[in-house]
Every structure is written in C-alpha cells, then in structure tokens.
Amino acid sequence: MTVLVLMDxxxxxxxxxxxxxxxxxxxxxxxxxxxPFAPDALAAALAHAADELNxxxxxxxxxxxxxxxxxxxxxxxxxxxxxxxxxxTPGNPVEVTRLRWGGSLLEEARLHSPRPIITVAxxxxxxxxxxxxxxxxxxxxxxxxxxxxxxxxxxxxxxxVSLAEAKVIVSGGRGVGSKEGFAIIEExxxxxxxxxxxxxxxxSAGWRPHSDQVGQTGTKVAPEVYIACGISGATQHMAGLxxxxxxxxxxxxxxxxxxxxxxxxxxxxxxEIVPAISAEIRKHR
Amino acid sequence: MRIAACIKRVPITGGRILLTDDGRAIxxxxxxxxxxxxxxxxxxxxxxxxxxxxxxxxVLTLGPAEAVEQLRDAMxxxxxxxxxxxxxxxxxxxxxxxxxxxxxxxxxxxANGRFDVVFFGNESADSGGFQVGIRVAYxxxxxxxxxxxxxxLDGASVRCEQEVEGGRDVYVVPLPAVLTVKxxxxxxxxxxxxxxxxxxxxxxxVSSPARPEPRVELVRLAVPAGxxxxxxxxxxxxGAAPAVVEMLQKAGIV
Numbered sequence: 001m002t003v004l005v006l007m008d009x010x011x012x013x014x015x016x017x018x019x020x021x022x023x024x025x026x027x028x029x030x031x032x033x034x035x036p037f038a039p040d041a042l043a044a045a046l047a048h049a050a051d052e053l054n055x056x057x058x059x060x061x062x063x064x065x066x067x068x069x070x071x072x073x074x075x076x077x078x079x080x081x082x083x084x085x086x087x088x089t090p091g092n093p094v095e096v097t098r099l100r101w102g103g104s105l106l107e108e109a110r111l112h113s114p115r116p117i118i119t120v121a122x123x124x125x126x127x128x129x130x131x132x133x134x135x136x137x138x139x140x141x142x143x144x145x146x147x148x149x150x151x152x153x154x155x156x157x158x159x160x161v162s163l164a165e166a167k168v169i170v171s172g173g174r175g176v177g178s179k180e181g182f183a184i185i186e187e188x189x190x191x192x193x194x195x196x197x198x199x200x201x202x203x204s205a206g207w208r209p210h211s212d213q214v215g216q217t218g219t220k221v222a223p224e225v226y227i228a229c230g231i232s233g234a235t236q237h238m239a240g241l242x243x244x245x246x247x248x249x250x251x252x253x254x255x256x257x258x259x260x261x262x263x264x265x266x267x268x269x270x271x272e273i274v275p276a277i278s279a280e281i282r283k284h285r
Numbered sequence: 286m287r288i289a290a291c292i293k294r295v296p297i298t299g300g301r302i303l304l305t306d307d308g309r310a311i312x313x314x315x316x317x318x319x320x321x322x323x324x325x326x327x328x329x330x331x332x333x334x335x336x337x338x339x340x341x342x343x344v345l346t347l348g349p350a351e352a353v354e355q356l357r358d359a360m361x362x363x364x365x366x367x368x369x370x371x372x373x374x375x376x377x378x379x380x381x382x383x384x385x386x387x388x389x390x391x392x393x394x395x396a397n398g399r400f401d402v403v404f405f406g407n408e409s410a411d412s413g414g415f416q417v418g419i420r421v422a423y424x425x426x427x428x429x430x431x432x433x434x435x436x437x438l439d440g441a442s443v444r445c446e447q448e449v450e451g452g453r454d455v456y457v458v459p460l461p462a463v464l465t466v467k468x469x470x471x472x473x474x475x476x477x478x479x480x481x482x483x484x485x486x487x488x489x490x491v492s493s494p495a496r497p498e499p500r501v502e503l504v505r506l507a508v509p510a511g512x513x514x515x516x517x518x519x520x521x522x523x524g525a526a527p528a529v530v531e532m533l534q535k536a537g538i539v
Binding site for chain 2: 067099106167168266275
C-alpha cells in the first residue's frame, strides 16, 4: 500500500509523515513542485499521482498551503477532507481526532472515504525520523489549472519586531482602556525589545491594527515570555498562545481565565503596574 | 454588480467551553452568537463593493432557524437581502454545506444573473474545515483564491493579496471568482440604528434542503487537557514590579 504525502522541508511535514506511515509506504510530492505556486495545478497533480499509485490516502501538513491544496484535491475528486487532525487510525471508516476552535476543542470523527484526505495539525505529533520518501514524477499542468497562480510577492515592511517570531511580547486587552492607553505597553515593549500584541477586542475597537492581534483569527505566537495586560483570556485569544513558553498575566480580576492559565500573575491595575515594571527595568541599566 | 457573502452562525465561547451531556455539541445555554470573524470581513467587503459600484448584494447561510439573527446582522451592515438554508440544528459537514450553498447560488443566479464575487471566510471559527468556499468554487467552475487580506477589483479581474510567511503573495484572477477572506481584510463597521431598522424589513428567502449523511461524521467533542501552567502569583499592584523583573532576569530577557 502506498500513501501520498504533500511535503516541504518543514518540521510540520515530518510530523505529518508520522501519521501517514500508518496508511502505507509514503511517496512524496513537493509543495514547490509547481512554480510559481498554483494550487489547482498541484491538486491536479496529486489527484493523478494518487490514481497512478492507487494511494490508500493523501496527507499534508495542516498549514495554510497544506489545507488549501488538500481542500482543492477533495473538491476535484469529490471526496471528504478532514483538516487539522492530531490522530488518524486506518480502517473503514478511518477514525480521526481533529482540532476545532483553533485547538480549544477536540473532535473525534469517522471519515467515510475510499481515499482519506487528511491534514495533520502542526506541532501536535512527533516528527518522523525515518528515510525521506521517494518523490513522485508529476504530469505537467493543464492551462486551466494555472489560472490561479502567484504572480507577485510583497515583502513585509520592516517596522518593529515581527509578532510571530518575537522572543518577548507585551500585549494589551480591553483593560488597557483606549488607543492612548497603549503608550505604557509600547514603553515596556521598547525597554524589553519586545513586539506589541493585543486581543481581538482591541482591534475590533480600532485601537490597534489587526497585524498586532494575537489569537485564533490573528497571529499564533511562540515567545519566551508573553506579558498579557488587561486581557481576560477568551478561547479566541488562548488559541494563539499555545506556543508561549512563559505567560505573565496582569489583571485586576484574579479569576480571569488568563490569570488561571498563566505561569505568573500580578493582580491589580495595569495602569500602575506596567509603568512600575518599566521603572524597575530602568534601575537595572 | 452582484456580490454574495456566505456566513455561519457560531457561539461566542468566552473563557471556558462547556459541552452538552452527550458531548456532541457546545452547551450554548448561556452564550451569545455571532457570525465567524473572517466572514464578517467578507460581508463588509461585499457592502463596500456595492456602495462603490452599485448593484445587488446577498448574504447566504446554512443553519438553524435562529441563524436569521446573523443574516439580519449582515443586512444591518448594508447587505440587500438574505437566503437562509434552514437546518434542524444538526451539524452538516463541509461537503454537504458546500453542495447546498452551490445549489442556492445557482438558483439565485438563474433568476437574477451571475455573482461577480462570492465571499467566504477562510475557515469557520467552530469546525475549521478549511474547505467550503473551495468546494463551491469547483462546483461553479470558478477560480478561487484563499486567505485574503486585500481585494481590489479591476475591470474584469480581481487582484488579491494572501498573507504568507514572509509577506504577501499576489494573485490576479478573472471574474466571476470565489474569494475566501481573513480577519484584517478590513475593519467591519458597527451597524447603525437606521441600518438595523432597515434590516428588519429586508427580504429573507427560506428553504430547507435535505441533509446528506456526513462523510466526516462527528462522534464526540472533548475539551483538551490544560497546558499545566502553575499560575504563580508575583504579588499585587506596582509593588510586584521587582518580582516581575527578577522573573524576566531568570528567563534571560533583562
């Protein structure tokens, strides 16, 4: 039995391989096999390769690109698709466990399909250490499958520290109170060389741009330290924090969900506490 | 110009998710509801396009009778009318949802003309299947671009910006197209009082499609175990600052 895996060089791809091996001997198609990136062409190539190899299943990492190409493969072949799985057991039906609500809930499901199409949620499964699978020779893409293709790339503007890669993040929520209230957050972030983050309540109020938003529909972060000021800790926000090594929560409500799910807490008014931390850091310089 | 936006009613989960006794759904007894965040931006974009170009905008949903609240919310932002594919509250999978929406879009287009753009959220907030918009695009035979943070119509085509690691990828595709969008595409407006008033009398076409057997069949839900963070108190008020700095020093930050 052969299982087809859409792969690149990432950890997420090697984690995907761990689940895929349960479904057969893996063969791979490279994520950059069609350049510039054209997701319909890649889905067409996967559909053709899966037929040629009589693949038992098709896997990819549950990244934006992985989910996109697998959904196109599923639409093209008229098959169901289970996204962001953290477990998959072969059988008829295939039993999967998948993430919902950005990982705040788990769903056990039965996948009824002659050829399961599955993505594996990144960083939920150990990486495979076996040999790299043999690559499949691909059929050239047809013109209609190249209509959707990347025609240009815009580099990010180099202002400040990137949220996704920041080692320290100072983040503010509704408790900050206003757009101007972020001055003390920015001051502390400046002293720590940190990125400024915020919750969804803050971007919805127009206090900060959406690019600062941490959470399920914002950026998922993985800093050494995450300092959450006046953020209650709705599941929407917590879904973006799972990769944070240490969380410090500052909140006037000791029962706020984030205060209960942090590593360190300070109870009280952030408008007094945050400037006091900044002052204390200056003393150490 | 004709623009459609597809939305989904989801609970506002707050801080802690509670499940029903059978473990097959979220206990929503004490929860409010909203449309998925990404989709709200699709609705806003549809309203802006019709404001700029004139024409007809339609919001569609597949969901229980109560989902009419989210249809009214979309119409309060400026959408002209709604199509409600009413369910009995049972969950539909991505394939079934896409098939019902496709049929509704085709029926509306047969009567009123082709949609230039159909907007979807990149993924729903709750089930996160990452597939309904793409399936509808394939069924309609239209190009689909996903995960968009910027959309600009230019004559017979649309220029799209998709957020990727290390910047944005640009796609230009011909209309009609299906576009799946993400929060941050725009900042949705608050509904005005007159907007809410008008929404009450805007038309909602209701039908009840048959639910196909789901091929991704939900068995049960579970709340994952916490990450085991200890919640150690460093004190209260500004007097806690030295303890905070000590912690930051230990972490190698200060």
